[in-house]
Amino acid sequence: LGGRITRALQQMANVTIIDEKALNECLNEITRALLQSDVSFPLVKEMQTNIKKIVNLEDLAAGHNKRRIIEQAIFSELCKMLDPGKPAFAPKKAKPSIVMFVGLQGAGKTTTCTKYAYYHQKKGYKPALVCADTFRAGAFDQLKQNATKAKIPFYGSYTESDPVKIAVEGVDRFKKESCDLIIVDTSGRHKQEASLFEEMRQVAEATKPDLVIFVMDSSIGQAAFDQAQAFKQSVAVGAVIITKMDGHAKGGGALSAVAATKSPVIFIGTGEHMDEFEVFDVKPFVSRLLGMGDWSGFVDKLQEVVPKDQQPELLEKLSQGNFTLRIMYDQFQNILNMGPLNQVFSMLPGISAEMMPKGHEKESQAKIKRYMTMMDSMTNDELDSSNPKVFNESRMMRIARGSGRIVREVMEMLEEYKRLAKIWSKMKGLKIPKNGDMSAL
Ligand code: GDP
Numbered sequence: 001l002g003g004r005i006t007r008a009l010q011q012m013a014n015v016t017i018i019d020e021k022a023l024n025e026c027l028n029e030i031t032r033a034l035l036q037s038d039v040s041f042p043l044v045k046e047m048q049t050n051i052k053k054i055v056n057l058e059d060l061a062a063g064h065n066k067r068r069i070i071e072q073a074i075f076s077e078l079c080k081m082l083d084p085g086k087p088a089f090a091p092k093k094a095k096p097s098i099v100m101f102v103g104l105q106g107a108g109k110t111t112t113c114t115k116y117a118y119y120h121q122k123k124g125y126k127p128a129l130v131c132a133d134t135f136r137a138g139a140f141d142q143l144k145q146n147a148t149k150a151k152i153p154f155y156g157s158y159t160e161s162d163p164v165k166i167a168v169e170g171v172d173r174f175k176k177e178s179c180d181l182i183i184v185d186t187s188g189r190h191k192q193e194a195s196l197f198e199e200m201r202q203v204a205e206a207t208k209p210d211l212v213i214f215v216m217d218s219s220i221g222q223a224a225f226d227q228a229q230a231f232k233q234s235v236a237v238g239a240v241i242i243t244k245m246d247g248h249a250k251g252g253g254a255l256s257a258v259a260a261t262k263s264p265v266i267f268i269g270t271g272e273h274m275d276e277f278e279v280f281d282v283k284p285f286v287s288r289l290l291g292m293g294d295w296s297g298f299v300d301k302l303q304e305v306v307p308k309d310q311q312p313e314l315l316e317k318l319s320q321g322n323f324t325l326r327i328m329y330d331q332f333q334n335i336l337n338m339g340p341l342n343q344v345f346s347m348l349p350g351i352s353a354e355m356m357p358k359g360h361e362k363e364s365q366a367k368i369k370r371y372m373t374m375m376d377s378m379t380n381d382e383l384d385s386s387n388p389k390v391f392n393e394s395r396m397m398r399i400a401r402g403s404g405r406i407v408r409e410v411m412e413m414l415e416e417y418k419r420l421a422k423i424w425s426k427m428k429g430l431k432i433p434k435n436g437d438m439s440a441l
C-alpha cells in the first residue's frame, strides 16, 4: 500500500500543473490502495471528499511541496477517523472494574484477555479472569493455563453450562477478594448469531461491565465493519482490540471497527505470546497503514534526525541487518542533540508514544539518558552485537553495577532495544544508491 501511495504522490509531484484532473487521478489511485488495505468503501469515499476540501489547489500550484501537502492531508484524515472523540473507560486501581470481552470465535478473546490482564498486572493492578465461555470444549482449560502462567487468579467451571451464572459467581468472588480488574471472557461460537448476541446481552446485563471490549481479528478484511456493528448493536462496546497484527493483515479493518463502534482501538495483538501486545497509538499505526513505515517514510525520518555525514554509513549497516546497541546509542544521542524533546517527539522511527509519552518529555529525556549510561558500561563487543542473548545474568549485573542502576532497568533497556531492532530490521536488504542520494529510495 505504502509503495502505491508513495508512487501516486510522486507522480503528482512530477506534474508541472496540478489541476483538478491531476489531483483526482492521484486521489483515485490512493483510494484503490486503501480499498486493497481493507479500509471500507464508504470510509474511503468520505476521506476522498474531505481531502479535496483540505487540499487547496491554489496552494499546491504556488510551488509548495505538493506531495507533502497531500500526504499530510491523507495522514491527518486517517488519524481523525481512528479517533472517535472520546477515550475508552480506564480502570482505576483499588476500585473494582469489570471488563467484558466479546468477539467471534477465534478472534483472539481468550488470548487477549490474558494479555490485557498481564499488562495491567505489570502496572500494579490486581486483575482476575472469569471464563464465561461454556460452549467451547477446553475453553476453561485454555484460560486456566494462560492465567496460571501469568499468575493471575481465575474462575470457571467444567460442569456448569450457564455462562451468566458463572460470570456472576466469578465477578462476585473477585470483588470479595478485592481484585480491581475483573475480566470476563465470553464465548464467540453459535451458528445462529442471534443466540450469541442474546447470550452477550444476558452476561452484560448480569455483570454490568464498566467496559465491553470488542476483539477483532485483523485478517477478516472488508467484513470488519459489519461484524463490529453487529456486536455494537447488541452490547455497549466501548473499546476495540485488533489481534493478529503480526500476520499478513493490512490493518484497514481497524478504521472500520472504530467507525462501526464509535469506540477507540486501545491495544493491538502482535503474536500469540503474553507480551506480544501493544498500546494502540494512532499516528504510528497510520504511518504503517500508509506504508510510511517502510522505506520512503523511514528514510525521510532518518534524514530528519541523523546528521548528513552519518547517513550513508548508518544505512549501509542497516541494510546488512545490523541494528546494534551502538546504533541505538548513536540515535539516542542524535535525539538529545536536537534540542527540546517535545519537538523531536517520536521523530525517530520506532520511538513510540509508549517510550516517549506526550507531556512527559522530561521523563523521556531522563529515560534515554539512563539507557545511555547503562550502555556506557557495556564492552565494545556488547555494543557491536545485535544479539541480545549475549546478555546473560552476570553481564547484566555487571552493567547494572557499573552504571549504578538495577538489573531490572538493564532488562528494560534491552527490551526497548529488541523492540527497536525488530522495527529497524525492516531496513535489511535495502539497496543504497551508489551516489548516496537517499531521496531516490
Ligand atoms: P477466542 O476464540 O476468541 O477466544 O480466540 P483465542 O484466544 O482462542 O485465539 C484463537 C487463536 O488465535 C489462537 O491460536 C491464538 O493463539 C491466536 N491468536 C490470538 N491473538 C493473536 C495475535 O495477536 N497474533 C497471533 N499470531 N495469533 C493470535
Ligand code: MG
Binding pocket: 109, 110, 111, 133, 139, 186, 187
Ligand atoms: Mg475463547
